[in-house]
Amino acid sequence: MARPPLPIGTFGRIKTKEIRTGVHRAWTRFRDFDGTTRQITATGRSPAAAQRELKAKIADRIAPTGDQINPDMRISQVAEIWMGLYRAERVDTGHAEATTANQYQRIIENVIEPAIGNVRLREVTAGRLERLILAQKSESRRKKSKTVLKMMFDAAVLDDALPSNPVSSTSRLRFTKKEVQALSVEDLNAVRHAVHVWMTKKRPGPRPNKDMPDIVDLLLATACRIGEVLAIRWSDIDFTASPPTVDINGTIKYEKGRGNYRKDKPKSDSSERRMALPPFAVDLLMRRRIEQPANRNNAVFATRNGTWHQVGNIERRWRTIRADTGYEWVTPHTFRKTVATLVDRLVDSDTAARVLGHSSDTITKEYYIEKDRMTPDVTHILQSFAGKPPPTPPN
Incomplete structure (x- = not known):
């Protein structure tokens, strides 16, 4: 029975060998993101050092997907690519305002990049994004941050860089509903x-x-x-x-x-x-x-x-x-x-x-419409519940 293939993005058992005095080689089979299994090697001064170098090499590996976004990109790179796509596909075609794109750019620069800009795409989890969103002080900033992150990771999913969008697993934002006020x-x-x-x-x-x-x-x-x-x-x-x-x-x-x-x-x-x-x-x-x-x-x-x-x-x-x-x-x-x-x-x-x-x-x-707190006048209906006056006693 044939051995089942490695899951995409994973590697097999790491082997080591001393190739000369003081130099050790570590190697393993890694199934790339295009489905091809390749052998990856690294060297070090000891078996443990060679294994560490190999694991670092795997972690930094850029998947040969041919797509714009890949799992090993940093979030800052993903944001830059997505912003370019948004302007080209939405703003330049008249489907979105340039002012909206500028607002999203400020969210990237002031919220996303300082917090997770150097995190690689494959390292992002729903929990990390949840904490980032909830850390924003205002309801408006939380909503805009989640919106931008959702669209960014949607683009990554479409490029097969992620199997699903982690933002979809974050908790639903709860907002304080403001009562509509009109002027008298x-x-x-x-x-x-x-x-x-x-x-x-x-x-x-x-x-x-x-x-x-x-x-x-x-x-x-x-x-x-x-x-x-x-x-x-x-x-x-x-x-x-x-x-x-x-x-x-x-x-x-x-x-x-x-x-x-x-x-x-x-x-x-x-x-x-x-x-x-x-x-x-x-x-x-x-x-x-x-x-x-x-x-x-x-x-x-x-x-x-x-x-x-x-x-x-x-x-x-x-x-x-x-x-x-x-x-x-x-x-x-x-x-x-x-x-x-x-x-x-x-x-x-x-x-x-x-x-x-x-x-x-x-x-x-x-x-836009202030709630009318005055109920309809149904006093003529409610009057039917009135009790009858007691009979007048005889003299």
Whole structure:
């Protein structure tokens, strides 16, 4: 009966022999990752030293697979190869944002490489990855780290460098679900007052323009993302329509090396939409059209230099406005949730989803509509449980 072959990546019994005085040779059969069994040898000053050299040689062996990723690559090399593939296959083809790739690159540089960059692919275990993921301090960092690791090791599995993805065996991440908060009319009045206080506050340098209060109002009028509002051009607005409309067809992005720019497509296909504008939004836009100097981008909201506003700068300005007001929880996205909640209450969640540019109301209901804690009025039904008054005793 034929002897069964060695499993791929393993070796047989190590033999040693003294080939001359003070020099020993160790050898064994090693089944390579292409399925071929090869003899590997090493020498040392003693049988034990020769065996150690042989085992080190086996450990450092690069498998002749012909694939890009192999089991003996360091994780830093795997990450570099995967990142190149991701940019070529996803970003360059328009299926992913360059900003997303840049976020993944930062996870590689700041999380993965410092922790396991010099670990070889075949040495990675689910337990090692579990500890790495859970060591991250924030929920967001843990989620992004796991996402990048999962995609990296998926690429290794496709190259037959791993039999399975160890990230799949790590425990499921548990996140704290945040309650959706929308602004009431009283809240909106307080927020607008905070903006007014910031606008009129004495400070060195030029006085702020009217962009912030108008941005807040347009966020409420359109339920747009902040990048979508900042990307609106005068050519996107039709004042002659009844009612006037605005086309949401772009967003503002920032990339290292490229800077700030307008991307001629919002977050998703369903985000491209034409919206009817309420009268208060039409009034502020017509006022801006008259008062605002022309700029080379034809932008409704432009910097003093006529360039696109950076989303990050507006968000930093907003954090300054809301500081010490009791409304530190309010972000530009809160206005989007406020619109979704109001439309859901007065119409339905499907209409709210269409206003927000969602493909269905599933995400809208889960993350954008504040829970209505007031139950329906069924007092007329519950009244049937009321007990009858006792009979009046006879005189």
